Amino acid sequence: MSSAGTDAALMYPTPLYAPAGRSPFSDVYEPAEDSFLLMDALEKDADRLKGSSCTDVNPAAAQCTLQTSHCNHLQLQPVVTDLVQCLLPRLSGKVDVLVFNPPYVVTPSEEVGGRGIQASWAGGMRGREVMDRLFPMIPQLLSDHGLFYLLTVSDNDPEEMMSLLEESGLNGHACLTRQAGRERLSVLRFSRSDHTS
Template structure:
């Protein structure tokens, strides 16, 4: 069993109060990664919130891990050089239903503001995944049933209004990705799932 990373420095008090505190979705994603620990390697992570990048460095230092956060909107600052080169891609997207204007934040609201149906950020990112992953790349995403975890590009293309996690997996197979639901957990009102994809 891998211990939960030290994260006491994140929260409502102190220098990282503008960074989203780890919650049930974070710990569910950690559980999925722990199950696949032998397959995974250390790497870089991106965030739109500069303070979250500093917090990531502090968390890494406190847990004796070397990590290099990059401040960018999703992967904008890393294209096109990442095409076909990503071995591990983790996405815990903002999924709270908010006005679309809130997704423009670079502060703590960026951690939860998902825009219309809580999916605007996911909808921008998902189409990029097949081109980003290397031949052996893995992609993990947190989805939440309450926000109808379907993606509007899929809805538009296939004329669907709601997809379950299993249907998301089936549709993304048509994009060349093989997927499974690796974990599911109810956390309060939220029904969270971790989906895992690789190239077929």
């Protein structure tokens, strides 16, 4: 079989998704370039990944996720929580895959912390205020072979984030990068050991 045929066999179709951005999900971020880049990075690592659940601070986003999972014949139970607060300490050291598409847009700090659609993009100073709150919890959550995927833009200083998490014992690198308009998007992948290739 040719390599082109092999590559085509490994591709997954874009999932059906609930009408994000439209009623009743008008407070839900509609999938865009960042969402699809993250999906591409996860598809690239599909053989490493298994099972999933998700959390969101926006109740409408959780409902939209539930509807999307039904459209794609998946069993998923979204949890409404701030970051991973409700998962600790119960899931300490047990998370094999953690995916975070954070609010990364540089905004005034007072815009951070909303519960509606602004929570999907308002990242505060350097677009990092929400991410920086999560970083200390990552080493506690990940299993020995756990992977952490993080979507970033160049304004967030991905190199600094990789150095910061390296101090916590996590190795990281950009596994996929793409230009989207004026934004340079990257998906960073972190692990406890050198499983980053």
